[in-house]
Amino acid sequence: MLDVVNLTHTYGSGPEAHRALGGIDLSVPEGQLVCVVGPSGCGKSTLLRSIAGLVRPTGGEVRVKGRPVTATPDDLAVVFQDYSRSLFPWMSVRDNVALPLRRRGLDRAARRTAAAEALAAVGLESAAAKYPWQLSGGMQQRVAIARALAYRPSLLLMDEPFGSVDAQTREDLEDLVLAVRGHHRMTIVLITHDIDESVYVGDRVVVLTRAPAVVAADLRVDLPGPRDQIGTRELPAFVHLRSEVSRLVRGRPEFSMTPSQIDKE
Amino acid sequence: MTVANGGRLRGLALRLWTVPVVVAVWEAAARAAESVYFPPPSAILARLRELWFSGPPARLFLSDAALADFLPSLGRMFGGWALACLGGIALGVAIGRSKTLAGYVDPLIEFGRAIPPPTLIPLFVVLFKADARMQVATIVYGVVWPVLVNSVDGARYVDRLHIETARVFGLSRAERLTRVILPAAAPKIFAGLRLSLSLALILMVVAELAGSATSGIGYELLYTQQNFDLPGMWGTIALLGVLGFLLNSSFLVVERRTLSWHRRAGRTK
Ligand SMILES: Nc1ncnc2c1ncn2[C@@H]1O[C@H](COP(=O)(O)OP(=O)(O)OP(=O)(O)O)[C@@H](O)[C@H]1O
Ligand SMILES: [Mg+2]
Numbered sequence: 104m105l106d107v108v109n110l111t112h113t114y115g116s117g118p119e120a121h122r123a124l125g126g127i128d129l130s131v132p133e134g135q136l137v138c139v140v141g142p143s144g145c146g147k148s149t150l151l152r153s154i155a156g157l158v159r160p161t162g163g164e165v166r167v168k169g170r171p172v173t174a175t176p177d178d179l180a181v182v183f184q185d186y187s188r189s190l191f192p193w194m195s196v197r198d199n200v201a202l203p204l205r206r207r208g209l210d211r212a213a214r215r216t217a218a219a220e221a222l223a224a225v226g227l228e229s230a231a232a233k234y235p236w237q238l239s240g241g242m243q244q245r246v247a248i249a250r251a252l253a254y255r256p257s258l259l260l261m262d263e264p265f266g267s268v269d270a271q272t273r274e275d276l277e278d279l280v281l282a283v284r285g286h287h288r289m290t291i292v293l294i295t296h297d298i299d300e301s302v303y304v305g306d307r308v309v310v311l312t313r314a315p316a317v318v319a320a321d322l323r324v325d326l327p328g329p330r331d332q333i334g335t336r337e338l339p340a341f342v343h344l345r346s347e348v349s350r351l352v353r354g355r356p357e358f359s360m361t362p363s364q365i366d367k368e
Numbered sequence: 369m370t371v372a373n374g375g376r377l378r379g380l381a382l383r384l385w386t387v388p389v390v391v392a393v394w395e396a397a398a399r400a401a402e403s404v405y406f407p408p409p410s411a412i413l414a415r416l417r418e419l420w421f422s423g424p425p426a427r428l429f430l431s432d433a434a435l436a437d438f439l440p441s442l443g444r445m446f447g448g449w450a451l452a453c454l455g456g457i458a459l460g461v462a463i464g465r466s467k468t469l470a471g472y473v474d475p476l477i478e479f480g481r482a483i484p485p486p487t488l489i490p491l492f493v494v495l496f497k498a499d500a501r502m503q504v505a506t507i508v509y510g511v512v513w514p515v516l517v518n519s520v521d522g523a524r525y526v527d528r529l530h531i532e533t534a535r536v537f538g539l540s541r542a543e544r545l546t547r548v549i550l551p552a553a554a555p556k557i558f559a560g561l562r563l564s565l566s567l568a569l570i571l572m573v574v575a576e577l578a579g580s581a582t583s584g585i586g587y588e589l590l591y592t593q594q595n596f597d598l599p600g601m602w603g604t605i606a607l608l609g610v611l612g613f614l615l616n617s618s619f620l621v622v623e624r625r626t627l628s629w630h631r632r633a634g635r636t637k
Contacts, residue, residue: 174535178538180537183529183533185529189533191530191548191551192629193551193629193630202537202539202543203537206537234629234633236632236633
């Protein structure tokens with residue numbers, strides 16, 4: 104479904120140049136949910152934007168369904184890290200969710216129904232007639248998730264999609280993504296800061312190094328399904344995997360934060 | 369609702385109380401001065417009624433002369449304005465979204481807008497004789513620049529993430545234009561439209577004054593002046609003032625409704 108081959112990207116040139124991606128290889132079969140974790144600023148969003156065809160990488164290749172990505176691939180949805188800027192302030196929440204559905208050949212009534220269902224799924228049925236700027240950050244983030252889910256893409260890219268919601272809602276949304284994935288057989292790439300989350304929702308966790316990012320580790324998550332917020336997190340296998348990912352992200356010297364990096368954030 | 373309306377009415381009354389006072393002072397001063405050049409407002413009003421507002425109530429009291437003067441003038445003004453708006457928005461959005469096109473035409477725009485529109489009247493007179501086309505051409509040329517420049521600006525600085533979202537979700541070109549780019553640029557575009565509407569009124573009068581028109585409000589201004597009909601001349605000036613005020617107020621109503629999301633979003637930020 105998705106192949107990333109020796110992907111490199113450098114922002115700018117000359118002394119200002121910043122090498123964000125240092126040669127990433129990643130292959131995702133159809134229907135898999137991959138979590139990508141890595142230190143802040145390592146290039147996770149750059150990787151995701153390259154897959155979406157929004158950044159033209161300086162080297163390497165991205166293929167979606169075997170076709171090299173030159174423009175934005177069809178049948179793709181993205182939940183942007185900067186979710187609030189990706190909603191259109193001149194449209195109601197409902198219209199924001201329904202707008203992309205024209206492409207899906209739905210008539211007006213069907214679009215409204217689909218939008219209402221998606222909004223209900225993220226717990227925002229009562230906000231449909233509001234405008235995005237009337238909602239809190241966490242609610243806006245859920246609108247962006249609803250828009251992507253209603254679109255039913257075959258490839259879904261999510262960039263820290265649960266960063267602004269409270270812990271309870273976050274768990275609900277994790278389970279929602281798992282459920283939707285099960286029903287509609289989406290391939291999902293989910294970027295997260297949260298190591299627990301990556302192990303809980305992922306079929307697989309890819310750990311990136313600091314910039315220039317390369318794949319530091321690629322772990323299969325062999326946990327029994329269906330997952331359960333309390334039960335799964337108690338399993339010895341879960342605890343073990345979480346520790347392993349933690350060590351990979353933090354433990355090694357190359358991951359430890361240098362003072363200059365802390366300043367940057 | 370009623371409270372808000374009551375507040376608004378009171379606000380209006382507070383803002384407008386100076387108008388009757390000024391008119392009363394003017395009346396008194398003009399009567400005392402007894403100058404032919406400065407007739408009192410009552411005489412101006414009487415002359416206005418005689419000239420244009422002596423028609424039947426069913427026609428809003430407009431006389432035949434009023435219809436013969438107002439309709440051509442307003443027709444040319446709105447026609448010219450509408451043409452300039454359509455052309456200005458279409459061209460402006462295209463330029464704003466295309467770096468290549470902008471590179472070619474930016475210098476031309478800078479030059480074109482620097483030419484004071486009335487200086488082109490002699491040219492238009494030669495080209496179109498002194499008929500309506502000349503007046504419309506003057507209006508279009510004069511008012512297109514604010515629309516064009518603001519549309520370029522609005523379309524150029526659409527949030528990049530909005531464009532990327534549209535691309536990712538596969539919106540068609542038409543949808544990107546009507547659902548994303550135009551609404552995003554609308555606040556700027558409306559600012560240009562409002563400015564150009566007041567310019568259109570000015571140029572309507574200028575073109576009629578300069579181009580030996582045979583009817584219209586500007587023509588009437590010239591005619592009353594040449595016949596030493598000073599109350600009539602003052603009346604025409606006042607009428608143009610009221611017209612400008614009405615145009616701007618009605619435009620603001622439309623703008624407020626269309627851009628209500630923008631106003632309210634700005635307030636909550
Ligand atoms: N448009 C840009 N121009 C120049 N540098 C950029 C640009 N976008 C990102 N960068 C730099 O590239 C590096 C990687 O950015 P990226 O957004 O991919 O990181 P990230 O892993 O998503 O970070 P975070 O976890 O904070 O979201 C950062 O150091 C950033 O400063
Ligand atoms: Mg990021």
